[in-house]
Amino acid sequence: MLQLKNVSFSYNKGQTDEIQALSNINLSIKEDEFISIIGENGSGKSTLANLLNGLLKPTEGEVLIGALSTKDDKNLLKIRQKVGLLFQNPDNQIIATLVDEDVAFGPENLGVERSEIIKRVETSLASVGMQGYKKYEPHNLSAGQRQKVAIASVLAMQPDYLVLDEPTSYLDPASRQDILKLLKRINKERQISIINITHYLNQVFVSERIISMKKGEIIFDGSVEDYFSDDKALKASGIERPLWLEIKQKYATKVSEIKKVNSAESLGEILCLLS
Ligand SMILES: Nc1ncnc2c1ncn2[C@@H]1O[C@H](COP(=O)(O)OP(=O)(O)O)[C@@H](O)[C@H]1O
């Protein structure tokens, strides 16, 4: 379990330019969830992500990974192994000159044995469908492929939680979908919790739980289904229910095929089949 207990965070604490980025956050995340975090710019999403693996420490309250608090510096190496963090731009994350070296880098730093590292490089690259690219130089890959390598490098640490801060912002729509599918698969097959920060509303429907943030606070935390049936919650976060979902909610009881709809594309497909 990953827990935030009464967590607040301010940048430049105690100075004239102090900014309170998070206020009194309480959160529990289990080890096999798929969570989307949404909220307008400046609502505190990235700050929250950085608190989850101890890159930032709470000004008040506590962040616990199992029994390990991020407050205690001697826990940080273990915590960073357990909670992998991935950023928008893969180029800030990839350090080695060859794909396989980059994936090996994390476990090498953890002091993992050579034979085990080789295994991890294989399985992590296979998990993201990049096993054929071991000897490629990252700069010769597409942005989507580089983001997959960055994900593999985090997976090689064998984390329990994978936190992604707008991981598809630099990608084209097709790669975006690709990465999302990949995250769903990793969540299912590896039983790793995925915490995906996104500003693409269509991405939240692969997750089970949604956390909506506003001005440093959590204003909704619950199932995706409940969120999109809750007019107040939607209004508070300035979100409009997508048209395909309106149609689903209206017609699912009348046309059973429509129950399966989970995106605009799938509504289109089902309507074609029905007509
Ligand atoms: N390094 C920083 N120094 C000072 N203020 C920051 C810093 N990073 C973010 N902030 C401020 O903290 C608040 C939350 O920002 P952030 O966590 O980046 O939000 P989001 O990721 O939702 O856009 C904003 O008011 C932002 O301006």
Ligand SMILES: [Mg+2]
């Ligand atoms: Mg951000």
